[in-house]
Amino acid sequence: MTEKIPVTVLTGYLGAGKTTLLNRILTETHGKKYAVIVNEFGEIGIDNDLVVGADEEVFEMNNGCVCCTVRGDLIRIIDGLLKRKGKFDGILVETTGLADPAPVAQTFFFDESIGEKATLDAVVTVADAKWLKDRLKDAPEAKNQIAFADVIVLNKSDLVSSDEMRDVEMRIRAINPFARIHKTTRCDVAIDSVLSQGAFDLERILAIEPQFLEEDHHHHDEQVQSISLSTEKPIAADTFFKWVQNLVAEEGGNILRLKGIIAFKDDPQRYVMQGVHMVLDGNHQRDWRTDEKRESRIVFIGRELDRKRLNDGFLSCVA
Amino acid sequence: MSQELPSLVKKVRPLDFGAHIVGAHFIGASCAFATGEGEVLIAGEHEAHVKPHAGTILNAAGDGERIFTAGDDGRLVATDIEGEMEVIAEARNKWIDQVALGPDGAVAWSAGRSVFAGTKKGERCWEAPSTPGGIAFAPKGFRLAIAHYNGASLWFPSADARPEFLEWKGSHLGARFSPDGRFLVTLMQEPALHGWRLSDSQHMRMSGYPSRVRSIDFTHDGDWLATSGAQEVVLWPFRTRDGPMGKPPRMIAPAAKEQKVTCVSCHPKQPAMAAGYSDGAVLLIRLEDGAEILVSAAGGSPVSALAWRGDGMALAFGTESGKAGLLAL
Numbered sequence: 001m002t003e004k005i006p007v008t009v010l011t012g013y014l015g016a017g018k019t020t021l022l023n024r025i026l027t028e029t030h031g032k033k034y035a036v037i038v039n040e041f042g043e044i045g046i047d048n049d050l051v052v053g054a055d056e057e058v059f060e061m062n063n064g065c066v067c068c069t070v071r072g073d074l075i076r077i078i079d080g081l082l083k084r085k086g087k088f089d090g091i092l093v094e095t096t097g098l099a100d101p102a103p104v105a106q107t108f109f110f111d112e113s114i115g116e117k118a119t120l121d122a123v124v125t126v127a128d129a130k131w132l133k134d135r136l137k138d139a140p141e142a143k144n145q146i147a148f149a150d151v152i153v154l155n156k157s158d159l160v161s162s163d164e165m166r167d168v169e170m171r172i173r174a175i176n177p178f179a180r181i182h183k184t185t186r187c188d189v190a191i192d193s194v195l196s197q198g199a200f201d202l203e204r205i206l207a208i209e210p211q212f213l214e215e216d217h218h219h220h221d222e223q224v225q226s227i228s229l230s231t232e233k234p235i236a237a238d239t240f241f242k243w244v245q246n247l248v249a250e251e252g253g254n255i256l257r258l259k260g261i262i263a264f265k266d267d268p269q270r271y272v273m274q275g276v277h278m279v280l281d282g283n284h285q286r287d288w289r290t291d292e293k294r295e296s297r298i299v300f301i302g303r304e305l306d307r308k309r310l311n312d313g314f315l316s317c318v319a
Numbered sequence: 320m321s322q323e324l325p326s327l328v329k330k331v332r333p334l335d336f337g338a339h340i341v342g343a344h345f346i347g348a349s350c351a352f353a354t355g356e357g358e359v360l361i362a363g364e365h366e367a368h369v370k371p372h373a374g375t376i377l378n379a380a381g382d383g384e385r386i387f388t389a390g391d392d393g394r395l396v397a398t399d400i401e402g403e404m405e406v407i408a409e410a411r412n413k414w415i416d417q418v419a420l421g422p423d424g425a426v427a428w429s430a431g432r433s434v435f436a437g438t439k440k441g442e443r444c445w446e447a448p449s450t451p452g453g454i455a456f457a458p459k460g461f462r463l464a465i466a467h468y469n470g471a472s473l474w475f476p477s478a479d480a481r482p483e484f485l486e487w488k489g490s491h492l493g494a495r496f497s498p499d500g501r502f503l504v505t506l507m508q509e510p511a512l513h514g515w516r517l518s519d520s521q522h523m524r525m526s527g528y529p530s531r532v533r534s535i536d537f538t539h540d541g542d543w544l545a546t547s548g549a550q551e552v553v554l555w556p557f558r559t560r561d562g563p564m565g566k567p568p569r570m571i572a573p574a575a576k577e578q579k580v581t582c583v584s585c586h587p588k589q590p591a592m593a594a595g596y597s598d599g600a601v602l603l604i605r606l607e608d609g610a611e612i613l614v615s616a617a618g619g620s621p622v623s624a625l626a627w628r629g630d631g632m633a634l635a636f637g638t639e640s641g642k643a644g645l646l647a648l
Contacts, residue, residue, distance in 0.1 A: 052391070053412060055431065057449050059468045062489030062509050072468065072490050073450060075508070076416065080391055083339045083355030083375045111508070112530055 004119040005082070007091045008195055009104050012126030013135050013142040014097035017155040021126055021187040021194070022094055030191055032089040035081050037074065039096045050088055052077050056096060058103045061110060067253040067277045068110065069103040075111050082117050090195065091118065098141045101125075101148040102256065102277055108200075109279045122197035125149035125179075126187065130159045132168055136175075143224045146172055147256045147301045149179045150199035157183040176301055177226045178259060202283050205259060205272040224256070227307050229314045230297040234265035236319035243313050244273075244280065252278030254305060260298035263288065265319035273298075326613040327603070331644040336360050340637025342388075343626040344381025346400045350626060350635040351386040352643055353379040359386055359398045362645060363633075367402030380420045383629055387426060389415040395428050408435065419463070421456030427463055427476075429454055434465055436476035443476040453493030458500045466491035466505045471515075473503070485520060487513045493533075498541040502562055506532050510548060512555075516562060523562050525555055534582045534625075538590060538606065543569075545592050547580040552594050552604065571609035572602055575617055582636075584625035593634055595622020601636045601644070615644055 012018035026034065035050040054073045061068040074093065081091065093104060101123050108120040125145045128135075132154075135142035146152065152172060157165060165183065172181060180197075182189045198204040240262065248255060255277060262271040273282030288294055298314060339355030349363030357372030372390035380387045385397040387407065395408040395415050408415065410430035417429040427436040429451045436443050438461065449468040456463055465472045465482070468490050474482035485503070491513065493506035502523070504514040510531050514523035525546075532548035542558040551570040555563040574580060574596045582595035590606040599619025603612040620640035627634055637643040 052414070055450060057468070059449070059490050059508075060488070062487075062507070062511075070490075070508070072452075072508070075490075076450065076452070077414075080375055080377050080414065080416075083341060083377075113533075 004117060005088075005091055006121035006196060007078075007093060007108065007118050008121050008197075009093045009095065009101060009123045010126070011095045011099065011101050011123060011145045011149070012097065012153075013128070013132075013139060013145065015131075016097075016126040016128040017153070017187050018094065018097070018126045020155075021124075021153060021189075022092065024187055025092065025191055025195070028191055032195075033087070035088045035091045037077055037091065037093045039094060039099075050081075052081070054093075056099060065252070065278055067102070068106065070107045070110050071103045074104065074107050075114060078114050078118055082114075090121070100141065100144050102144070105148070105200075105276050106279060109276065109281070120200045121195070122150040122199035123148050124151045124153065124194050126153045126155055127172075129154050129157045129165060129168055129183070133171060136171060140223075143175065144256065146179075147175050147224045147226075149176060150197055151194055152176070152179045152181045153187055153189055153194070154181055154183045155187050156185060158185040175224050175226060177228065177299060200274060200281075202272045202274065202281065202285060205261060205274065205285070207261070224301070224303050225305065226299060226301045227305050227310055228297065228299045229311055230295055231315060231318060232293065232295050233318045234294070235262050235296050235317050237264045237267070237271075239319075240264070240317040243317050247310075247313065248275060248278050248280055251302075251305075255300055255302040257301045258299065260296070262296045262298070263294040324602075324611055324613045327646060327648075328613055328616060331614060331646045332362075334360075334362055334643040334645065336637070336641040336643060338641045339639050340624045340641060340643055341376045342379030342381075342386075343624040343635045343637050343643070344379060344386045345626055345628040345633065345635065346381065346384060346386060348628070348633070349400055350628075350633075350645060351381065351398065351400075352624070352635070352637050353386060353388050354641070357390060357392070359388060359402070361398075361400060361402065362643075365400045367400070369398060369402040369404060371396035371398055371404050377414060377416055378418050380418045381626075382420045382424075387418050387420060389418040389428055391415075393430065395426075407437075417451055417454045419454045419456050421461065421463070422459065423461075425456060425461060427454050427456065429465075434463070434474070436461075436463055436474075438477075445472075445474055445476070445482065447472065452491050453506065455494040455496055457496050458498055464494040464496060464503050466494040471503060471505050473517075485515050487515075487522065489513075493535070495535055495537070497544075497557055497562075498537050498539075502557060504535065504544060506535060512544075512546065514562060521564070523564050525563060525568070528553070530579060534580075534584075536583050536585045536592070538585045538592070539587055540590070543585075543606065545583040545585055545594075547583050547594075550574050550579050552580050552583060552592070554606070571606075572604045572611055574598070575600070578617075581621045582623060582625045584627055584634075586631050587627050587629060588631045593625050593627070593636070595625050595636055595638075597621040599638055599642070601625070603634070614646055 361367040374391040393410040453466040472482040490508035491505040510528035511526035528548040534547040554569040598617035600617040601615035624637035
């Protein structure tokens with residue numbers, strides 16, 4: 001089995017500094033070569049024969065589910081790129097400022113031939129520290145990009161005071177408790193904290209510890225928010241799977257991302273899971289350590305989530 | 320697959336091109352292999368190695384005299400048996416994704432959403448609603464089927480009328496007419512095929528595959544449609560007026576455990592076919608009873624190309640890792 005090609009998705013609202021980050025990745029010496037799928041030619045400063053233009057063609061899978069959208073152009077382009085193996089180490093996908101990251105991410109779970117050869121590494125979102133708060137109010141796309149991110153590059157941090165910075169971080173945390181945030185000016189983040197993140201790799205789900213508890217939010221965002229549920233009581237596997245599968249089938253359209261670490265009754269191993277809309281991926285990861293609290297925790301990021309209903313459902317799975 | 324299969328393995332001339340074989344097409348008594356490294360490699364009575372493309376070859380077609388290759392360098396190139404190349408089309412900043420050849424020297428290709436159809440008389444262009452996943456000429460007349468999102472379009476390039484739209488939700492990634500032109504079949508993103516009876520646009524769903532179907536071919540008489548994507552070669556009956564509607568498919572030539580059929584090609588004159596598998600195996604199969612003859616043993620990468628010579632007396636195959644073979648019968 002050959003190594004899968006990692007794919008990094010680069011999102012960010014217009015003007016946040018996405019192209020700056022892309023150019024940095026492409027020009028800095030890190031010994032790696034990337035194929036780049038861009039939405040517009042000409043913005044990239046360097047000449048690279050592996051730069052490909054995309055059309056952002058989104059289509060619905062023919063399975064009756066409206067949230068099962070996929071980027072058909074990516075399937076075609078990555079299929080083509082993978083025919084010249086060994087010519088590059090990774091693929092960067094740049095999306096337009098108005099794009100929803102979900103169809104891009106779902107492409108890697110729905111297309112088996114791409115899933116066999118390439119793997120989604122992380123969704124990286126570049127945000128403008130000064131204007132993000134405003135965009136979260138008026139641009140649903142910006143909110144989706146924050147909600148979806150594994151890594152957030154909070155750019156132009158030199159343009160805000162430390163109070164404003166704390167405020168904007170709180171807003172981000174209210175939406176997305178598990179993304180790694182890097183504060184930068186001119187996207188001067190270490191490249192290895194953006195690439196090779198393994199964010200969708202079940203092996204690398206270590207702990208889910210929301211840094212802000214729900215009660216602490218001062219800026220409650222009704223539309224997109226995160227909900228973290230936990231219990232120290234063991235979970236009944238059968239009941240849990242039935243509940244969570246049913247949940248994503250019914251509410252998958254509103255659930256952008258989910259991550260969970262579950263302690264099943266009489267199971268010596270941690271069960272880890274992650275999901276995008278209706279797609280769930282999960283597996284046993286490793287034995288619980290003796291010094292570890294056997295606590296089950298599941299975090300949802302989504303729109304119009306009903307905290308009480310989710311919590312009741314989750315707790316009904318207690319064995 | 321059992322060990323006791325009759326074998327033609329020793330009669331195969333082994334080749335190794337070290338690059339993903341995207342397509343194979345016979346030119347006279349030789350075979351032209353198109354690779355993911357942009358090369359056309361001719362083997363057989365003639366030998367030639369040329370590189371018509373700077374990047375990857377995405378698609379290839381052959382008319383028995385030349386191989387036409389579509390590349391991610393935005394070029395469509397025709398290469399003859401001597402390795403002589405002619406640039407047929409160039410698209411700026413775009414990949415040429417698809418190429419198809421039709422009756423009377425007609426050639427069609429697509430770059431982005433634009434579909435071009437050329438004859439000696441000139442070239443016509445049509446903007447598809449989304450980037451075509453496949454294009455195919457009808458067996459007779461100057462008519463093209465274009466597979467795209469949510470269906471396929473039937474276009475008469477020489478007429479001014481708007482193409483006829485055949486709707487079926489989902490992404491359609493390839494198209495093929497039945498040899499008598501009565502049916503159109505498309506390959507879908509989902510593990511299924513879709514078909515239309517063209518006289519009345521009646522739908523035909525062919526589903527139940529465990530993985531995406533990437534290779535289909537009609538038998539020489541048009542009675543069966545052979546398909547990849549499953550653990551066995553799946554054959555859909557097309558002899559009757561209704562095609563496969565309401566009829567179960569036949570399944571022959573099962574793959575080894577946990578493997579699947581990746582490529583199919585029907586014999587041009589006989590009720591027989593070749594199938595390639597994900598473990599690199601290649602079999603000849605008699606349709607009547609499913610009897611198998613081993614052409615290439617398992618133990619390689621997935622078979623990605625299969626081609627019969629026009630007279631049916633030679634078979635070529637190629638794999639994703641670049642191993643290939645020529646068999647004269």
